[in-house]
Amino acid sequence: MHACNPDGVAMKPAPFGYHRVFSAAEAVDHLSAYEGTAQVLAGGQSLAPMLNMRLLRPDALIDINGIEDLAAVRTDDEVAVLGALVRHATVEFSPTIAARLPLLTRVAGYIGDRQVRNRGTIGGSLAHGDPTGEFPLASLVLEASVRIAGPAGHRQVRVAELYSASYTTVLNPFEVLAEITFPANPAYCAFAECCRRHNDFAVVSAACVGDRSPDGRWRGVRIGLGGVAGVPVLAERAGELLDGSDLADRDIAVAAQAVLEVIDPPDDIRASAAYRRHLAPVYVRRVLTEMRDGASTMPDRSQDTTPATNADAKPEAQR
Ligand SMILES: Cc1cc2nc3c(=O)[nH]c(=O)nc-3n(C[C@H](O)[C@H](O)[C@H](O)COP(=O)(O)OP(=O)(O)OC[C@H]3O[C@@H](n4cnc5c(N)ncnc54)[C@H](O)[C@@H]3O)c2cc1C
Numbered sequence: 001m002h003a004c005n006p007d008g009v010a011m012k013p014a015p016f017g018y019h020r021v022f023s024a025a026e027a028v029d030h031l032s033a034y035e036g037t038a039q040v041l042a043g044g045q046s047l048a049p050m051l052n053m054r055l056l057r058p059d060a061l062i063d064i065n066g067i068e069d070l071a072a073v074r075t076d077d078e079v080a081v082l083g084a085l086v087r088h089a090t091v092e093f094s095p096t097i098a099a100r101l102p103l104l105t106r107v108a109g110y111i112g113d114r115q116v117r118n119r120g121t122i123g124g125s126l127a128h129g130d131p132t133g134e135f136p137l138a139s140l141v142l143e144a145s146v147r148i149a150g151p152a153g154h155r156q157v158r159v160a161e162l163y164s165a166s167y168t169t170v171l172n173p174f175e176v177l178a179e180i181t182f183p184a185n186p187a188y189c190a191f192a193e194c195c196r197r198h199n200d201f202a203v204v205s206a207a208c209v210g211d212r213s214p215d216g217r218w219r220g221v222r223i224g225l226g227g228v229a230g231v232p233v234l235a236e237r238a239g240e241l242l243d244g245s246d247l248a249d250r251d252i253a254v255a256a257q258a259v260l261e262v263i264d265p266p267d268d269i270r271a272s273a274a275y276r277r278h279l280a281p282v283y284v285r286r287v288l289t290e291m292r293d294g295a296s297t298m299p300d301r302s303q304d305t306t307p308a309t310n311a312d313a314k315p316e317a318q319r
Pocket of ligand 1: 039040041042043044045046047048049064084110111112113116119120121122123124125127128130132133134135171175176177178199200201202
Protein backbone atom coordinates (compact mmCIF):
# COMPACT_ATOMS: atom_id res chain seq x y z
CA MET A 1 0.00 0.00 0.00
CA HIS A 2 1.31 3.45 -0.77
CA ALA A 3 0.74 6.76 0.97
CA CYS A 4 -2.13 7.92 -1.27
CA ASN A 5 -5.75 8.67 -0.54
CA PRO A 6 -8.46 6.65 -2.44
CA ASP A 7 -8.21 9.08 -5.39
CA GLY A 8 -4.53 8.35 -5.73
CA VAL A 9 -3.48 11.77 -4.48
CA ALA A 10 -0.17 11.66 -2.62
CA MET A 11 -0.32 12.20 1.14
CA LYS A 12 2.16 13.98 3.40
CA PRO A 13 4.49 11.01 4.09
CA ALA A 14 6.77 9.52 1.47
CA PRO A 15 5.31 6.28 0.03
CA PHE A 16 5.65 3.22 2.25
CA GLY A 17 4.56 -0.41 2.29
CA TYR A 18 2.29 -1.64 5.08
CA HIS A 19 2.09 -5.00 6.87
CA ARG A 20 -0.26 -5.79 9.76
CA VAL A 21 1.15 -8.62 11.85
CA PHE A 22 -0.34 -10.83 14.56
CA SER A 23 2.73 -12.11 16.43
CA ALA A 24 6.07 -10.70 17.49
CA ALA A 25 7.81 -13.40 15.42
CA GLU A 26 5.93 -12.26 12.31
CA ALA A 27 6.96 -8.66 13.02
CA VAL A 28 10.61 -9.70 13.36
CA ASP A 29 10.39 -11.65 10.06
CA HIS A 30 9.11 -8.58 8.23
CA LEU A 31 11.67 -6.27 9.84
CA SER A 32 14.43 -8.70 8.84
CA ALA A 33 13.11 -8.97 5.28
CA TYR A 34 13.33 -5.19 4.91
CA GLU A 35 16.94 -5.30 6.19
CA GLY A 36 16.56 -2.35 8.53
CA THR A 37 14.52 -0.07 6.25
CA ALA A 38 11.12 -0.74 7.89
CA GLN A 39 9.66 0.81 11.08
CA VAL A 40 7.40 -0.66 13.73
CA LEU A 41 4.04 1.16 13.97
CA ALA A 42 2.52 1.12 17.48
CA GLY A 43 0.34 4.08 18.57
CA GLY A 44 1.73 6.26 15.79
CA GLN A 45 1.80 9.34 18.05
CA SER A 46 5.49 9.99 17.48
CA LEU A 47 5.95 8.05 14.25
CA ALA A 48 3.13 9.68 12.25
CA PRO A 49 4.42 13.26 12.78
CA MET A 50 7.93 12.13 11.82
CA LEU A 51 6.54 10.51 8.65
CA ASN A 52 4.43 13.55 7.82
CA MET A 53 7.45 15.85 8.17
CA ARG A 54 9.47 13.31 6.13
CA LEU A 55 12.04 13.11 8.90
CA LEU A 56 11.64 9.36 8.38
CA ARG A 57 11.13 7.64 5.01
CA PRO A 58 10.82 3.95 5.82
CA ASP A 59 10.22 1.45 3.03
CA ALA A 60 7.45 -0.12 5.10
CA LEU A 61 5.52 0.10 8.36
CA ILE A 62 5.08 -3.08 10.38
CA ASP A 63 1.83 -2.51 12.27
CA ILE A 64 1.96 -4.46 15.56
CA ASN A 65 -1.48 -3.38 16.83
CA GLY A 66 -2.96 -6.80 16.01
CA ILE A 67 -0.66 -8.67 18.42
CA GLU A 68 -3.07 -9.36 21.28
CA ASP A 69 -0.41 -10.72 23.66
CA LEU A 70 1.34 -7.37 23.64
CA ALA A 71 -1.71 -5.53 25.01
CA ALA A 72 -1.88 -7.55 28.24
CA VAL A 73 -1.02 -6.64 31.83
CA ARG A 74 0.06 -9.53 34.07
CA THR A 75 0.90 -9.47 37.75
CA ASP A 76 2.08 -12.02 40.27
CA ASP A 77 3.56 -11.77 43.75
CA GLU A 78 6.90 -10.57 42.44
CA VAL A 79 6.46 -8.62 39.22
CA ALA A 80 4.05 -6.63 37.06
CA VAL A 81 4.48 -7.14 33.33
CA LEU A 82 3.03 -4.68 30.81
CA GLY A 83 2.87 -5.62 27.13
CA ALA A 84 4.41 -3.06 24.79
CA LEU A 85 0.97 -2.19 23.37
CA VAL A 86 -0.56 -1.15 26.69
CA ARG A 87 -1.91 2.33 25.96
CA HIS A 88 -1.04 5.38 28.03
CA ALA A 89 -4.76 5.68 28.92
CA THR A 90 -4.76 2.12 30.28
CA VAL A 91 -1.85 2.96 32.53
CA GLU A 92 -3.69 6.10 33.61
CA PHE A 93 -6.97 4.38 34.58
CA SER A 94 -6.20 0.74 35.40
CA PRO A 95 -6.82 -0.03 39.11
CA THR A 96 -4.30 -2.89 38.88
CA ILE A 97 -1.55 -0.63 37.63
CA ALA A 98 -2.49 2.05 40.17
CA ALA A 99 -2.19 -0.52 42.94
CA ARG A 100 1.09 -2.04 41.79
CA LEU A 101 2.84 0.83 40.02
CA PRO A 102 1.45 4.11 41.36
CA LEU A 103 4.36 6.09 39.92
CA LEU A 104 3.46 4.87 36.42
CA THR A 105 -0.17 5.88 36.92
CA ARG A 106 0.91 9.24 38.22
CA VAL A 107 3.14 10.10 35.26
CA ALA A 108 0.69 8.86 32.59
CA GLY A 109 -1.62 11.81 33.19
CA TYR A 110 1.20 14.20 32.26
CA ILE A 111 1.71 12.75 28.76
CA GLY A 112 0.38 14.89 25.91
CA ASP A 113 -3.40 15.21 25.65
CA ARG A 114 -6.32 12.78 25.75
CA GLN A 115 -5.96 11.78 22.06
CA VAL A 116 -2.25 11.03 22.49
CA ARG A 117 -2.91 8.98 25.63
CA ASN A 118 -5.70 7.00 23.95
CA ARG A 119 -3.40 5.77 21.17
CA GLY A 120 0.17 6.04 22.46
CA THR A 121 1.72 2.87 23.91
CA ILE A 122 4.22 2.35 26.70
CA GLY A 123 6.42 0.23 24.40
CA GLY A 124 6.39 2.98 21.76
CA SER A 125 7.32 5.54 24.37
CA LEU A 126 10.27 3.44 25.61
CA ALA A 127 11.42 2.60 22.06
CA HIS A 128 11.14 6.23 20.93
CA GLY A 129 13.45 7.30 23.77
CA ASP A 130 12.52 10.96 24.19
CA PRO A 131 14.84 12.18 27.00
CA THR A 132 11.90 14.10 28.48
CA GLY A 133 9.50 11.14 28.19
CA GLU A 134 7.60 10.31 31.36
CA PHE A 135 7.56 6.52 30.90
CA PRO A 136 11.31 6.13 30.26
CA LEU A 137 11.98 8.12 33.45
CA ALA A 138 9.45 6.24 35.60
CA SER A 139 10.63 2.87 34.24
CA LEU A 140 14.23 3.74 35.09
CA VAL A 141 13.33 4.75 38.65
CA LEU A 142 11.22 1.59 39.05
CA GLU A 143 14.16 -0.61 37.92
CA ALA A 144 12.20 -2.05 35.00
CA SER A 145 13.61 -4.22 32.24
CA VAL A 146 12.34 -4.83 28.72
CA ARG A 147 12.00 -8.10 26.80
CA ILE A 148 13.11 -7.67 23.22
CA ALA A 149 12.14 -10.11 20.44
CA GLY A 150 14.63 -10.50 17.59
CA PRO A 151 15.77 -12.95 14.90
CA ALA A 152 17.84 -14.94 17.44
CA GLY A 153 15.07 -15.16 20.05
CA HIS A 154 14.50 -12.94 23.08
CA ARG A 155 16.79 -10.86 25.25
CA GLN A 156 16.19 -8.93 28.44
CA VAL A 157 17.64 -5.43 28.85
CA ARG A 158 17.44 -3.21 31.93
CA VAL A 159 15.93 0.20 31.19
CA ALA A 160 19.10 1.58 32.82
CA GLU A 161 20.97 0.13 29.80
CA LEU A 162 18.34 0.72 27.11
CA TYR A 163 19.45 4.20 26.02
CA SER A 164 22.76 5.14 24.47
CA ALA A 165 21.87 8.74 23.48
CA SER A 166 18.93 11.04 22.88
CA TYR A 167 16.22 9.13 20.96
CA THR A 168 18.65 6.19 20.61
CA THR A 169 18.15 2.75 22.13
CA VAL A 170 20.13 -0.49 21.97
CA LEU A 171 17.28 -2.02 19.92
CA ASN A 172 18.49 -3.01 16.48
CA PRO A 173 16.28 -2.48 13.41
CA PHE A 174 15.14 -6.14 13.33
CA GLU A 175 13.92 -6.16 16.92
CA VAL A 176 10.58 -5.52 18.62
CA LEU A 177 10.22 -4.36 22.20
CA ALA A 178 7.71 -6.91 23.48
CA GLU A 179 7.05 -6.22 27.17
CA ILE A 180 8.23 -4.37 30.24
CA THR A 181 8.78 -6.06 33.60
CA PHE A 182 8.55 -4.08 36.83
CA PRO A 183 9.82 -5.70 40.04
CA ALA A 184 8.10 -5.09 43.35
CA ASN A 185 8.91 -1.49 44.08
CA PRO A 186 8.95 0.82 47.09
CA ALA A 187 5.62 1.87 48.58
CA TYR A 188 5.87 5.63 48.13
CA CYS A 189 6.47 7.83 45.12
CA ALA A 190 6.21 11.37 43.80
CA PHE A 191 6.58 13.09 40.46
CA ALA A 192 6.71 16.68 39.21
CA GLU A 193 7.70 18.37 36.01
CA CYS A 194 8.21 21.85 34.61
CA CYS A 195 6.45 22.55 31.28
CA ARG A 196 6.35 25.82 29.37
CA ARG A 197 2.74 25.18 28.31
CA HIS A 198 -0.03 22.79 29.38
CA ASN A 199 0.48 19.38 27.67
CA ASP A 200 3.90 20.36 26.34
CA PHE A 201 6.98 18.17 26.65
CA ALA A 202 8.76 18.65 29.98
CA VAL A 203 11.70 21.03 30.38
CA VAL A 204 12.80 19.13 33.50
CA SER A 205 11.05 16.32 35.33
CA ALA A 206 11.82 14.54 38.60
CA ALA A 207 10.53 11.27 40.05
CA CYS A 208 11.31 9.44 43.27
CA VAL A 209 10.32 6.27 45.11
CA GLY A 210 11.17 5.01 48.58
CA ASP A 211 10.12 2.95 51.61
CA ARG A 212 9.57 4.25 55.12
CA SER A 213 10.22 2.00 58.12
CA PRO A 214 7.84 2.04 61.10
CA ASP A 215 10.44 4.18 62.93
CA GLY A 216 10.13 6.85 60.23
CA ARG A 217 13.50 6.12 58.57
CA TRP A 218 13.60 6.01 54.76
CA ARG A 219 15.21 3.21 52.74
CA GLY A 220 15.68 2.48 49.06
CA VAL A 221 15.13 6.05 47.88
CA ARG A 222 15.66 6.33 44.12
CA ILE A 223 15.64 9.67 42.36
CA GLY A 224 15.43 10.12 38.58
CA LEU A 225 15.49 13.15 36.33
CA GLY A 226 14.28 13.78 32.78
CA GLY A 227 15.30 16.57 30.41
CA VAL A 228 18.71 17.01 32.05
CA ALA A 229 20.82 14.90 29.67
CA GLY A 230 20.39 12.93 26.42
CA VAL A 231 18.88 10.06 28.41
CA PRO A 232 16.87 9.84 31.64
CA VAL A 233 19.25 9.97 34.59
CA LEU A 234 19.27 8.09 37.91
CA ALA A 235 20.86 10.16 40.69
CA GLU A 236 22.13 7.15 42.64
CA ARG A 237 24.35 8.94 45.15
CA ALA A 238 21.65 11.47 45.96
CA GLY A 239 19.32 8.57 46.82
CA GLU A 240 21.98 6.83 48.91
CA LEU A 241 22.55 10.01 50.92
CA LEU A 242 18.98 9.66 52.18
CA ASP A 243 19.32 6.06 53.36
CA GLY A 244 18.28 5.87 57.03
CA SER A 245 17.29 9.54 57.17
CA ASP A 246 13.84 10.81 58.06
CA LEU A 247 13.83 13.06 54.97
CA ALA A 248 14.18 16.17 57.07
CA ASP A 249 14.37 19.40 55.07
CA ARG A 250 18.15 19.55 55.54
CA ASP A 251 18.59 15.94 54.23
CA ILE A 252 16.46 16.77 51.22
CA ALA A 253 18.46 19.93 50.51
CA VAL A 254 21.73 17.96 50.49
CA ALA A 255 20.34 15.24 48.21
CA ALA A 256 18.81 17.81 45.84
CA GLN A 257 22.16 19.54 45.46
CA ALA A 258 23.89 16.19 44.83
CA VAL A 259 21.88 15.59 41.63
CA LEU A 260 23.95 18.31 39.94
CA GLU A 261 26.87 15.82 39.90
CA VAL A 262 25.17 13.56 37.37
CA ILE A 263 23.36 15.88 34.97
CA ASP A 264 24.56 17.39 31.71
CA PRO A 265 21.59 19.42 30.48
CA PRO A 266 21.11 20.44 26.86
CA ASP A 267 20.54 23.95 25.53
CA ASP A 268 17.50 23.79 23.26
CA ILE A 269 14.37 25.57 22.09
CA ARG A 270 12.59 24.90 25.41
CA ALA A 271 15.28 26.05 27.88
CA SER A 272 18.95 26.83 28.37
CA ALA A 273 21.28 24.37 30.08
CA ALA A 274 21.78 26.88 32.90
CA TYR A 275 18.04 27.12 33.54
CA ARG A 276 17.75 23.33 33.61
CA ARG A 277 20.64 23.17 36.13
CA HIS A 278 18.72 25.65 38.24
CA LEU A 279 15.48 23.65 37.98
CA ALA A 280 16.84 20.16 38.69
CA PRO A 281 17.50 20.56 42.45
CA VAL A 282 14.31 22.61 42.83
CA TYR A 283 12.19 19.78 41.39
CA VAL A 284 14.06 17.08 43.30
CA ARG A 285 13.39 18.99 46.51
CA ARG A 286 9.70 19.21 45.60
CA VAL A 287 9.25 15.50 44.89
CA LEU A 288 11.14 14.36 47.98
CA THR A 289 9.12 16.71 50.16
CA GLU A 290 5.88 15.55 48.57
CA MET A 291 6.82 11.89 49.06
CA ARG A 292 7.69 12.47 52.74
CA ASP A 293 4.58 14.52 53.47
CA GLY A 294 2.27 12.17 51.55
CA ALA A 295 3.63 8.96 53.09
CA SER A 296 1.21 8.89 56.00
CA THR A 297 -1.86 9.49 53.81
CA MET A 298 -1.20 7.23 50.78
CA PRO A 299 -3.47 4.16 50.37
CA ASP A 300 -2.19 0.61 50.83
CA ARG A 301 -1.47 -0.54 47.26
CA SER A 302 -0.53 -4.15 47.97
CA GLN A 303 -3.83 -6.04 47.54
CA ASP A 304 -5.29 -5.44 44.05
CA THR A 305 -4.43 -8.22 41.60
CA THR A 306 -7.27 -7.87 39.08
CA PRO A 307 -5.84 -8.19 35.56
CA ALA A 308 -5.93 -4.96 33.54
CA THR A 309 -6.50 -4.58 29.79
CA ASN A 310 -6.64 -1.69 27.37
CA ALA A 311 -10.44 -1.82 27.91
CA ASP A 312 -9.80 -0.36 31.39
CA ALA A 313 -9.07 2.97 29.74
CA LYS A 314 -12.10 5.24 29.88
CA PRO A 315 -12.56 8.55 28.11
CA GLU A 316 -12.36 11.45 30.55
CA ALA A 317 -16.11 12.16 30.29
CA GLN A 318 -16.97 8.64 31.55
CA ARG A 319 -14.79 8.80 34.63
C1 LIG B 1 0.91 16.30 20.67
C2 LIG B 1 1.78 15.26 21.30
C3 LIG B 1 2.20 15.43 22.61
C4 LIG B 1 3.00 14.48 23.22
N1 LIG B 1 3.40 14.70 24.51
C5 LIG B 1 4.18 13.79 25.11
C6 LIG B 1 4.61 13.98 26.45
O1 LIG B 1 4.27 14.97 27.11
N2 LIG B 1 5.39 13.01 27.01
C7 LIG B 1 5.78 11.89 26.32
O2 LIG B 1 6.49 11.05 26.88
N3 LIG B 1 5.38 11.68 25.05
C8 LIG B 1 4.60 12.59 24.44
N4 LIG B 1 4.19 12.37 23.16
C9 LIG B 1 4.63 11.14 22.47
C10 LIG B 1 3.69 9.99 22.82
O3 LIG B 1 3.84 9.61 24.17
C11 LIG B 1 3.93 8.76 21.95
O4 LIG B 1 2.80 7.97 22.10
C12 LIG B 1 5.11 7.89 22.29
O5 LIG B 1 6.31 8.60 22.36
C13 LIG B 1 5.31 6.83 21.21
O6 LIG B 1 4.40 5.81 21.40
P1 LIG B 1 3.58 5.25 20.19
O7 LIG B 1 2.95 3.99 20.66
O8 LIG B 1 2.70 6.31 19.66
O9 LIG B 1 4.75 4.85 19.16
P2 LIG B 1 4.89 5.13 17.61
O10 LIG B 1 4.70 6.57 17.32
O11 LIG B 1 4.09 4.17 16.83
O12 LIG B 1 6.44 4.75 17.42
C14 LIG B 1 7.46 5.58 17.92
C15 LIG B 1 8.83 4.97 17.56
O13 LIG B 1 9.07 3.78 18.31
C16 LIG B 1 9.14 2.63 17.46
N5 LIG B 1 8.37 1.59 18.15
C17 LIG B 1 7.10 1.72 18.62
N6 LIG B 1 6.75 0.60 19.28
C18 LIG B 1 7.80 -0.25 19.19
C19 LIG B 1 8.04 -1.58 19.67
N7 LIG B 1 7.11 -2.23 20.41
N8 LIG B 1 9.23 -2.16 19.38
C20 LIG B 1 10.17 -1.49 18.65
N9 LIG B 1 10.01 -0.24 18.18
C21 LIG B 1 8.83 0.37 18.45
C22 LIG B 1 8.55 3.07 16.13
O14 LIG B 1 9.10 2.34 15.05
C23 LIG B 1 8.92 4.54 16.09
O15 LIG B 1 10.27 4.69 15.68
C24 LIG B 1 3.39 13.31 22.51
C25 LIG B 1 2.96 13.12 21.19
C26 LIG B 1 2.16 14.08 20.59
C27 LIG B 1 1.70 13.86 19.18
